Amino acid sequence: MKFRCERDSLTNAIGRASRAVAKSTHSLIHQGLLLQLDGDSLTVTGSDIDLTIQARVEVTGFESGEVLVPSRLFVDVIRHLPLGAVDVTLAESNVVIRDARERSEFLVRTMNSADFVSVPEVETAPISVEVSDFVAGLKRVIPAARKDDSRPILTGVLVATKGSSLRLVATDSYRLGLCDLDGIDMGVDEEGVIVPSRALEEITKVMGDVDKLFVKLDDNTAVFEFDDLTVTTRLINGDFPSYENLIPTDHPNVLIANRVEMLDAIRRVRLVGDTETPIRINIQSDSVTLSSGTDRGEAKEVIENIEYKGEELQIAFNASYLNDGIEVARSDAIVLLTADALKPALLKGDGDTGFLYLLMPVRVV
């Protein structure tokens, strides 16, 4: 195998593929990047079995072939080469990397490519999906998905059909993000599939500037294909928690406030708190007061430019969860619907019907 490529094109491809490479060090074979050259087309594959990212880049190919290289080292070497063309040549058990002016030369030991994971194939017909709406929807629900593995189902995003919309739902059991995307049909039924949020998050980060993507699904695997990129992920088996009856239908208290003012206030009162310090919110007919405090100090922010219908209310939320919800609401004004200090609150963008964020309060004494 031998090819020449611009450093930045190659960096881009291996950088994206290497995002799927396992971060932990215990499984060596998942630390590899597979380079496959076919004519002038180089495919770079990174995988940790659950998630596989394949990036394609056009190169000047001299001799087709494939090689497995250690991901970290290979990425580091390429990235640090001088700007310009890079030559990559397989020579026995080494990959030789040179800059075009042959001032830098690296030998990187290869790994046995026979050991590399086989990427699952999905045979169903690809379904075309508009990228911008889909990715925007993903970004709004992914923050609500669970980060740790204590309940694996909750690390996924439910992708299901709801009427004429595609519904995305994620919850870590403390908050729930729900987004309905009009007119997107991904070929899933009402039960839907549960896609690991890590895979979807990587998609939002690596997909680049494209309009369309193609989705292929079977019982165990989802494949997302872009122009120069394929993301393959295992699906999570199991039943997503039934969430619809959790969403309250009537709310006595309705607050409308400027989103940016709320975000600014949250950012400031958080300064005195730790990660677990809740933000207390006092809502009165003409103002909202946010406050927080620890042994180190206390903070208070008053927002006056609000509309409120309901009783005076004291309620507290986890600062990050509240911030996440307001962050992804994305209208100029947010609507916070509450019943009392212990019941779930509902956060929406004013006039935005396709999105809601359900948030459980923190009980404070």
Place this chain on the structure above:
Amino acid sequence: MPHNWTIGEMPEDATLKPTGAGDTQASILHVDLDAFFVSAELLRRPELAGRPVVVGGAGRRGVVAAASYEARYYGLSSGMPSAQARRLCPQAEFIPGDHDYYEGIWTRVKEVLRSFTPLVEAVSADEAFMDVSGSQLRFGCSLEIGHRIRADVLAQEGLNCSVGVASNKLLAKLASRRAKPRPGADCLIPGRGVVHIPPSGEKAFLNPMALEEMWGVGASTLRKLERMGLRTVADLAEISLTALAEVFGNAHGQHLHNIARGIDESPVVPYRPPKSMSSEVTFATDVSSVDELEKEILRQSEALARRLRKAGCSARTVVLKLRHPDFRTLTRSRTLKGPTRHGALICREARFLLREYLGGLRQGFEGFRLMGVGVSGLSFNEPVQMSLDGEELSSEALDEAVDSIRSRFGDEAVAPAALLEYNRQRGAWGPDASA
């Protein structure tokens, strides 16, 4: 110089003229209930008055929790093994402890103390410090307040207490001990009730005192001091800070240097949140059955969780304490993801620690003499992130229901099924007549 604080030598209140608001030099009080557990039992069983009475633990390894002054005359003291107490004073009446009852009385006594000042610091189940420097305009000088406290506690609860009045906590505590009644051959020799150490008399009060009477002088410190040829506080006061720091380290050396001079700057802190809670049991015979150890862990965990809930706090760290038959004692701890006050969770962690420890033992073990479960990292009114599936609410609702049943029908009314038989076998805590 007359030692005018000792019983009998000092004319009543001669050294102290009430000075009203200006009396700020000796404004720390130490209030100590006299033979509290025993006196509390005598309120319920007045027929025992005047007899040697012991409140304490049962079984071969039980210890004396409190002894009446009549019993103390025979050499009984708290902390002594019950079996030894029985030998010294076979005619004593042995009563099992009823800590809920004592706690109820103590809570009411503290209310009496708080009617004089909010600065009341309870230091154990029967003694408290008070700072009355702001109360003198209203209630008179410190000494008067001391007498009023004694009268009020006696009138309300029928109990005697002794009061020490001094310029700091160290001296006030020493003073209250001088105010106590003493056991005599035929009768109780009444104490002074209130002993006041005016600032001018501090040195003379302290100097003749034996070192073992001082705060912060434990057995090993005392041995070292004796080896240095020191017996009294006056001896200790001769030693330089440098010399003390060399032998005892900086902090402890400084402490010894201070107490020899009657210096104690620690303030009266009305409420000190507990940092940890624990319970432990010394088994009547060594226990080697893992099943039984696990049941005991469950029992203690449930009791601890209940204490946590009663105190309104949650714990982050679970501690297991084990003592081998040869008295080797060890503790192991585990820190939870979030604070808890739920017995099952504390139990799970403590059992994990037990299994982990047993799994790591190279040779077989012959059982444990003592086992205890504790919690630390206590926090109060910790905010609780509620969840959409109501997980935390259901376990809390269960705990609340169990607590309310127990407070109405007694502790034995509800128990984990695994403990029903265990509790029956264990029996009540009380004196073991066969011991």
